[in-house]
Amino acid sequence: MIQLIDLKEQFLSLKHEILKEMENVLESGQYILGPKVSELEKNISNKLGTLDAIAVANGTDALVLTLDAYGIGENDEVITSPFTFFASAEAISRVGAIPVFVDVDPITYTIDPLKIEEKITPSTKAIIPVHIFGQTADMDEIMELANKYNLIVIEDACQAFGATYKGKPAGSLGHAACFSFFPTKNLGTLGDGGMITTSNLEIANKIRKLRTHGTKIKYYHDSIGYNSRLDEIHAAILLVCLEKIDLWNQKRKMLADRYNHHLSQSTFKLPMAKTDRTHIYHLYCIGSENREKYLQMLHKKQIHSGIYYPQCLHLQEVYSDLSYKQGDFPIAESLSETLFALPMSPFLSEKDQDTVISALIDEVNN
Numbered sequence: 001m002i003q004l005i006d007l008k009e010q011f012l013s014l015k016h017e018i019l020k021e022m023e024n025v026l027e028s029g030q031y032i033l034g035p036k037v038s039e040l041e042k043n044i045s046n047k048l049g050t051l052d053a054i055a056v057a058n059g060t061d062a063l064v065l066t067l068d069a070y071g072i073g074e075n076d077e078v079i080t081s082p083f084t085f086f087a088s089a090e091a092i093s094r095v096g097a098i099p100v101f102v103d104v105d106p107i108t109y110t111i112d113p114l115k116i117e118e119k120i121t122p123s124t125k126a127i128i129p130v131h132i133f134g135q136t137a138d139m140d141e142i143m144e145l146a147n148k149y150n151l152i153v154i155e156d157a158c159q160a161f162g163a164t165y166k167g168k169p170a171g172s173l174g175h176a177a178c179f180s181f182f183p184t185k186n187l188g189t190l191g192d193g194g195m196i197t198t199s200n201l202e203i204a205n206k207i208r209k210l211r212t213h214g215t216k217i218k219y220y221h222d223s224i225g226y227n228s229r230l231d232e233i234h235a236a237i238l239l240v241c242l243e244k245i246d247l248w249n250q251k252r253k254m255l256a257d258r259y260n261h262h263l264s265q266s267t268f269k270l271p272m273a274k275t276d277r278t279h280i281y282h283l284y285c286i287g288s289e290n291r292e293k294y295l296q297m298l299h300k301k302q303i304h305s306g307i308y309y310p311q312c313l314h315l316q317e318v319y320s321d322l323s324y325k326q327g328d329f330p331i332a333e334s335l336s337e338t339l340f341a342l343p344m345s346p347f348l349s350e351k352d353q354d355t356v357i358s359a360l361i362d363e364v365n366n
Contacts, residue, residue, distance in 0.1 A: 002343050002352045004304040005184050009347035014240055018190075021236035028232070033212075036235035041195070043242060048171040050197040052204035055230035056211050059158040059180025062194040063091030063128070065228060066176050069206040070152050072097050072125045079119055080128040080156075081111040082312040082324075083332035088130050088156050089313045098322070100124070101314045103329040107272050109133065112331075113141035120145070126152040131160035131170050133308070134186065134252075134282035135273060139165050139173040146175075154178065159282040161187040162249040166276050171197045181238055186252065186282045187245050189234040248346040252281040255348055259284060262357045266364050269338065283308055287338040295340055297363045303356055306341045 011018070025036060037055050045053035056062050072078060074096035080088050082101040089099040100119050105112045109132045116127065127146060129137035139155075146153045153174035157163075160170040161179055171177040179185075181193030198204050209216055214225025256279070260270055269287030273279035285308060288294055298305045312332045314324035326333065343356055 002303045002348075002356060003345070004306050004341060004343050006343075006345045006347040007183055007188075010345065011190070013347065014244070017240045018237055021240055022233055025232045025236050031232050033229050034232045034235075036232045036239065037230050040230075040235040040239055040242070043239065044171075044195055045197060047242070048169045048177075048197055050172050050177075051199040051201055052197070054196045054198075054204055054207045054211065055235065056194040056196060056207075057228040057230060058192040059178060059182065059194040060087040060091055061211075061226065061228040062158075062178035062180070062196045063087060063154070063156065064094050065207050065210050065226060066154050066178055066196050066198075066203075067091060067095045067097065067126070068210055069203050070126065070154075070176075072152070075123065076125040077121060077123040078126045078128055079111075079116055079124060081130045081132070081332070082314040082329050083109060083309065083335055084130040084132055084156070084313065085158075085309065086313065086316070087158075088128060089319070092128070093318075097125070098123075099313070099319070101324065101329060104132075104332050104335070105138070106331050108135050108137065108274060109335060110135065110137035111142075113138045113145065116142070116145055120149050120151075124149065124151060126154060128154050128156050129174070130156040130158075131163060133271065133285060134160050134163055134280040135271075136160060136163050136165040136170050136173065136277050143174070152176075158182075159185065160280060161185070162245055162278075163280045164278045172199075175200060176203060181234070186249060186280055187238070187241055189237045189241070191234055193230050193234045193238065194228075195230075249280040251346040252344060253279070255344060255350075255353060256281045256284055258350070258353060259286075259342065259357065263360065266361065268360070268364075281344055283341045284344040285339045285341045287335070288340070289338060291338055291340050294360065294363060298356075298359060301355075301359050303359060304343060308339065308341055309336055312336050 041053040076097040092099040155174040155177035158180035163170040176198035179195040210225040214223035
């Protein structure tokens with residue numbers, strides 16, 4: 001089977017370094033929020049050019065804690081994309097706020113800034129643009145709207161570590177940003193992990209308190225918080241991977257360029273990267289009205305593929321009370337019905353990629 005994301009090969013490429021770092025952590029006796037976590041926070045804030053970074057248990061918690069730290073809660077409205085993983089909206093609901101969806105741009109698949117303003121009401125407190133599949137949203141236009149209406153912008157950068165927008169890294173473009181280190185992310189660990197980046201030190205301090213049960217001093221609590229702490233082993237693994245991330249992202253772009261070149265004459269809708277930003281291709285998704293035919297063919301030929309995402313968030317049963325309906329966001333809905341992901345990872349060989357490409361072209365020509 002040609003894997004969609006080859007996590008085994010990624011681990012094997014770093015096996016000795018990772019096992020050595022894990023052994024060092026085990027021997028240290030410090031397992032939660034220790035020196036490795038602090039080092040990871042410092043290295044990521046330096047890399048992304050923010051004043052601070054706060055490690056948490058996972059990407060979903062990163063979103064929840066950030067919303068909470070900004071005081072967003074009951075009956076507030078937060079604008080976001082309907083074409084994303086559920087956590088982007090779930091975090092809004094978790095703090096008692098209401099997700100307000102806006103259709104996406106047909107090129108980047110990120111939230112369409114031209115459609116945001118009409119959804120802003122007196123209850124709107126924030127915008128969460130999702131840098132989907134590894135390409136950033138149109139952040140200048142979004143920040144302009146945020147400044148006009150005094151809104152908070154929280155980047156959902158969970159799929160975009162290393163992506164840039166006009167030369168600036170994802171994670172430094174809004175008021176705060178959230179990352180996931182789930183194993184399948186382009187920067188991932190061997191389990192769960194998350195990070196929040198911000199240059200607002202007051203918010204950073206609030207998040208640090210929230211992640212440890214709402215306390216600055218152990219056993220003394222002045223607020224209700226969460227238990228959302230990154231452990232030392234995951235931090236140590238991420239420090240090893242962080243040294244490789246630029247090389248891995250370059251390999252992803254090279255593979256994406258090969259897909260684009262060989263499939264350019266096909267009928268597939270191919271991903272497009274805008275010229276003012278770098279796409280790191282966390283996922284490489286192509287579109288076809290005959291998606292099921294290609295999925296079945298790839299499966300028969302032992303090529304792993306996936307659908308991201310089969311149902312838009314505004315049509316999820318849990319949000320039926322928000323009264324959205326089929327047809328409200330035609331671009332997002334079309335993407336959910338046509339896109340599918342091809343194998344993509346820094347450890348995908350050109351030979352295996354050529355097998356994928358040949359299989360698709362052969363099916364198109366049959």
